[in-house]
Amino acid sequence: MVSVLGSTGSIGVSTLDVIAGHPDRFGVYGLAASSSVATLLAQCLAFQPRYAVMMDAAAAEELRRQLPADCGTEVLQGEAGLSRIAAATEVDTVMAAIVGAAGLPSALAAARAGKTLLLANKESLVMGGHLLMQAVQQSGARLLPIDSEHNAIFQCMPVNPASAAPSLAGVDKVLLTASGGPFRQWSRARMDEATPDEACAHPNWSMGRKISVDSASLMNKGLELIEACWIFDLAPGQIEVVVHPQSIIHSMVQYRDGSVLAQMGNPDMRTPIAYGLGWPERLVSGVAPLDLIATARLDFEAPDEGRFPCLRLAREAVAAGGTAMAICNAANEIAVAAFLDGMIRFTAIPLVIEQTLERMTIVEPTSLAVVESADVAARSVAGERVATLLRGGRRAGVA
Numbered sequence: 001m002v003s004v005l006g007s008t009g010s011i012g013v014s015t016l017d018v019i020a021g022h023p024d025r026f027g028v029y030g031l032a033a034s035s036s037v038a039t040l041l042a043q044c045l046a047f048q049p050r051y052a053v054m055m056d057a058a059a060a061e062e063l064r065r066q067l068p069a070d071c072g073t074e075v076l077q078g079e080a081g082l083s084r085i086a087a088a089t090e091v092d093t094v095m096a097a098i099v100g101a102a103g104l105p106s107a108l109a110a111a112r113a114g115k116t117l118l119l120a121n122k123e124s125l126v127m128g129g130h131l132l133m134q135a136v137q138q139s140g141a142r143l144l145p146i147d148s149e150h151n152a153i154f155q156c157m158p159v160n161p162a163s164a165a166p167s168l169a170g171v172d173k174v175l176l177t178a179s180g181g182p183f184r185q186w187s188r189a190r191m192d193e194a195t196p197d198e199a200c201a202h203p204n205w206s207m208g209r210k211i212s213v214d215s216a217s218l219m220n221k222g223l224e225l226i227e228a229c230w231i232f233d234l235a236p237g238q239i240e241v242v243v244h245p246q247s248i249i250h251s252m253v254q255y256r257d258g259s260v261l262a263q264m265g266n267p268d269m270r271t272p273i274a275y276g277l278g279w280p281e282r283l284v285s286g287v288a289p290l291d292l293i294a295t296a297r298l299d300f301e302a303p304d305e306g307r308f309p310c311l312r313l314a315r316e317a318v319a320a321g322g323t324a325m326a327i328c329n330a331a332n333e334i335a336v337a338a339f340l341d342g343m344i345r346f347t348a349i350p351l352v353i354e355q356t357l358e359r360m361t362i363v364e365p366t367s368l369a370v371v372e373s374a375d376v377a378a379r380s381v382a383g384e385r386v387a388t389l390l391r392g393g394r395r396a397g398v399a
């Protein structure tokens with residue numbers, strides 16, 4: 001039985017699409033979303049889960065009202081409901097596809113309960129990587145990365161057939177590919193004027209708005225660098241970011257004998273999702289086969305950390321260690337939300353993150369409480385930075 005956390009989002013919908021293609025193989029135990037009643041209702045009717053969780057209390061009440069009496073789905077509300085469907089004994093597989101730091105407690109609950117954890121929610125690893133990896137090891141959970149790059153790396157590495165733990169035997173380095181996002185060729189002055197819709201118009205991938213902005217700023221690649229350090233036990237120096245605009249190669253592993261293994265495919269998240277759901281078997285995913293003749297060429301270039309300072313900030317956060325990564329992640333979430341709300345410029349996102357990191361004290365992330373308090377404090381500092389930019393006018397603080 002599968003629980004899908006964040007079922008109404010881009011990854012959640014793709015996950016249910018793959019599941020719908022294999023009704024003999026998967027049953028849905030729990031679905032969870034923030035507040036979109038209509039989508040969750042339709043999913044309940046189609047998949048008949050045992051539980052549906054809404055984070056928002058009014059939305060939970062509305063869903064209860066709208067579900068037909070004979071549906072058999074019970075509606076739960078809030079974090080307790082989320083952890084319940086992540087850790088229930090009936091569940092063997094949990095898709096963690098909530099966006100942002102809000103996904104950490106439920107991903108941790110699934111890991112502690114020894115589930116097969118399909119991890120799309122990269123922010124939970126960035127924020128609490130130490131805790132999450134420790135929980136996976138102690139409980140015997142299996143972590144299968146769903147982020148396309150990490151899924152590609154996983155596919156290119158030797159993996160323990162029982163625990164799903166990847167091995168670094170013979171590995172020289174990891175080549176983490178990046179599309180470069182919609183602003184790959186934009187000048188800094190042009191990015192200054194970028195609108196939320198322009199930032200969300202990704203050339204290759206269709207995704208939620210927060211990760212789309214992260215892709216445009218290259219913070220997504222910064223978060224993925226941190227994610228790769230945790231999942232594969234790599235030092236940041238063992239990871240090289242390579243811009244590959246076609247998004248056909250999803251990442252590569254370079255071995256000491258000169259071999260480079262790449263995983264390729266059309267940019268469609270149903271491939272890594274089906275890989276996670278079926279592992280170690282391969283399932284039909286609904287993704288069109290790759291046509292290399294039509295693709296014609298694959299290009300590669302170095303990332304420009306001058307125009308995209310978020311990548312540098314993520315590198316600095318991982319080097320600083322401790323709660324620096326949680327602070328970087330929280331400040332980014334606040335800055336991205338402020339940009340999407342039209343409050344700050346696109347180019348002010350790295351400014352808010354850098355100023356927040358400068359103002360905060362970094363400590364050891366010894367418990368979930370410590371990590372969560374760093375997250376809350378960083379959100380407050382980042383919120384002040386946004387307010388200061390607003391008071392100074394829209395151009396203030398932005399070179």
Ligand code: NAD
Pocket residue numbers: 005006007008009010011012032033034035036055097098099100102120121122123146147148205206207208209210211269
């Ligand atoms: P999305 O915005 O489309 O969907 C987010 C989902 O999380 C929704 O179901 C929403 O209801 C739920 N949600 C939001 N806040 C919540 C909260 N506080 N509590 C519980 N549920 C909440 O996002 P997405 O694009 O599907 O991305 C989900 C995660 O997967 C992100 O961490 C993202 O970085 C990662 N990811 C996405 C893609 C992609 O192609 N979309 C690729 C790689 C990784």
Ligand code: MG
Pocket residue numbers: 147148149224
């Ligand atoms: Mg990715």
